[in-house]
Amino acid sequence: MAKFEYAPAPESRAIVSIKESYGLFIGGEFVPGLDGRAFKTISPATEEVLAEVTEAGPADVDRAVSAARKAYEHTWSQRPGKERAKYLFRIARIVQEKARELAVLESLDNGKPIRESRDVDIPLVAAHFFYYAGWADKLEYAGYGPAPGPLGVAGQVIPWNFPLLMLAWKIAPALACGNTVVLKPAETTPLTALAFAEICQQADLPPGVVNIVTGAGETGRALVEHPGIDKVAFTGSTEVGKQIARACAPSRKKVTLELGGKAANVMFEDAPVDQAVEGIVNGIFFNQGHVCCAGSRLLVQESVYDEVLASLRRRLATLRLGDPLDKNTDVGAINSAAQLARIRELSEAGEAEGAQRWSPPCELPVKGFWFPPTVFTGVSQAHRIAREEIFGPVLSVLTFRTPAEAVEKANNTPYGLSAGVWTEKGSLILWMASRLRAGVVWANTFNKFDPASPFGGYKESGYGREGGRHGLEAYLDV
Ligand code: NAD
Numbered sequence: 001m002a003k004f005e006y007a008p009a010p011e012s013r014a015i016v017s018i019k020e021s022y023g024l025f026i027g028g029e030f031v032p033g034l035d036g037r038a039f040k041t042i043s044p045a046t047e048e049v050l051a052e053v054t055e056a057g058p059a060d061v062d063r064a065v066s067a068a069r070k071a072y073e074h075t076w077s078q079r080p081g082k083e084r085a086k087y088l089f090r091i092a093r094i095v096q097e098k099a100r101e102l103a104v105l106e107s108l109d110n111g112k113p114i115r116e117s118r119d120v121d122i123p124l125v126a127a128h129f130f131y132y133a134g135w136a137d138k139l140e141y142a143g144y145g146p147a148p149g150p151l152g153v154a155g156q157v158i159p160w161n162f163p164l165l166m167l168a169w170k171i172a173p174a175l176a177c178g179n180t181v182v183l184k185p186a187e188t189t190p191l192t193a194l195a196f197a198e199i200c201q202q203a204d205l206p207p208g209v210v211n212i213v214t215g216a217g218e219t220g221r222a223l224v225e226h227p228g229i230d231k232v233a234f235t236g237s238t239e240v241g242k243q244i245a246r247a248c249a250p251s252r253k254k255v256t257l258e259l260g261g262k263a264a265n266v267m268f269e270d271a272p273v274d275q276a277v278e279g280i281v282n283g284i285f286f287n288q289g290h291v292c293c294a295g296s297r298l299l300v301q302e303s304v305y306d307e308v309l310a311s312l313r314r315r316l317a318t319l320r321l322g323d324p325l326d327k328n329t330d331v332g333a334i335n336s337a338a339q340l341a342r343i344r345e346l347s348e349a350g351e352a353e354g355a356q357r358w359s360p361p362c363e364l365p366v367k368g369f370w371f372p373p374t375v376f377t378g379v380s381q382a383h384r385i386a387r388e389e390i391f392g393p394v395l396s397v398l399t400f401r402t403p404a405e406a407v408e409k410a411n412n413t414p415y416g417l418s419a420g421v422w423t424e425k426g427s428l429i430l431w432m433a434s435r436l437r438a439g440v441v442w443a444n445t446f447n448k449f450d451p452a453s454p455f456g457g458y459k460e461s462g463y464g465r466e467g468g469r470h471g472l473e474a475y476l477d478v
Pocket of ligand 1: 160391
């Protein structure tokens with residue numbers, strides 16, 4: 001099937017005004033860092049410098065934690081839930097009003113297609129604030145006792161794949177429960193968190209309730225190890241999650257970890273092929289595969305293998321890779337040079353270990369960080385590409401004959417974040433779902449999110465749940 005030629009349809013970037021440099025957001029205002037250090041954030045699609053951002057040192061983190069403590073003790077924890085809810089509703093509405101601007105900013109800083117930031121990320125950010133605003137005055141009915149109280153100050157560290165959405169997952173439930181927060185966005189995608197700081201000002205949120213400190217791993221470490229915080233919420237790699245768990249073990253801090261994944265997307269022979277292929281594509285090529293719950297291992301029943309592979313290849317040939325701001329783009333840029341190097345390294349390991357690599361014909365832009373949609377066949381369970389998280393647009397295909405074999409292979413991973421099942425038989429869906437060791441099991445769909453639905457992992461994918469009523473528990477003293 002040939003690709004239609006479309007004229008370029010770029011979303012205008014004139015709607016965002018990016019400052020040349022940004023300070024830290026502490027105590028309700030932007031302040032310079034104490035030691036004057038800064039780093040640059042770039043557009044991964046063009047390598048253009050977007051802004052200079054302050055690198056917070058330990059003394060800055062200390063200031064932010066003090067501001068959050070003060071706001072917790074004197075203001076936020078004293079406000080009744082219905083008052084806190086008003087601020088969260090206000091934030092949700094401002095996010096909706098600024099949706100276009102936030103979507104363009106996210107696509108510029110992250111490299112994801114505007115269709116995804118516009119239709120998925122930003123609407124879900126607003127939905128999260130609306131959802132938790134609704135809980136703020138009903139916490140006594142959440143099933144955690146008659147008068148559940150907040151924990152105190154939360155230190156929150158997030159990754160770069162869904163920058164503003166991960167912020168919403170962290171901040172909305174924390175504030176609804178009466179906690180104050182210090183949040184550190186990822187070093188490659190700080191801009192929407194800083195735009196969110198401006199939204200907090202616009203919403204008149206009391207100073208110190210939300211503090212944003214920018215920086216890399218060292219800033220994150222200073223935050224999670226700070227003795228003045230009561231709760232650590234981390235989303236990122238399993239490796240860093242383990243370090244954080246070790247660092248917090250001797251303290252009284254409550255910890256939740258949302259880590260990596262290597263999800264199986266299991267396709268049975270009775271599944272409608274075209275619908276399942278759409279789900280497979282969405283499962284691994286959405287957001288360039290920078291998705292912790294991505295369906296990166298396709299398990300396809302042997303009897304339909306040839307048909308599915310042919311259909312998948314046909315579909316991949318129609319994906320458009322390129323300018324993230326173009327409304328027709330399906331696959332955007334890889335978020336950083338470091339992530340591109342990791343994807344390349346693992347893909348080369350796949351070939352070296354004997355798997356067959358295939359990508360559709362696809363022209364990569366000269367500037368920026370790009371990787372074509374890639375499928376590996378002939379993959380065995382021992383291959384690194386079947387075991388390690390690639391966090392890129394790379395699918396490993398394996399086969400199975402019986403449902404029992406599918407379960408065995410799907411669970412043969414140190415991770416357990418998500419899984420997908422494609423079949424027309426409801427009984428088989430339930431049989432599989434009760435055996436798959438994954439926090440989320442999608443049936444005849446993939447990568448579906450809703451603020452009311454809890455999300456989280458088993459095994460090395462972490463512990464604790466975000467979203468839904470379950471997500472409140474992480475921020476309540478229960
Ligand atoms: P990463 O662990 O390197 O970084 C995540 C965040 O932690 C960044 O803000 C980083 O600056 C900070 N950080 C780094 N070292 C730290 C330290 N020692 N102490 C405290 N903070 C530190 O991960 P990444 O490469 O940015 O993100 C990709 C990973 O995140 C993938 O493994 C992915 O699966 C995972 N992820 C998980 C979920 C989930 O909900 N389970 C969601 C998104 C991403």
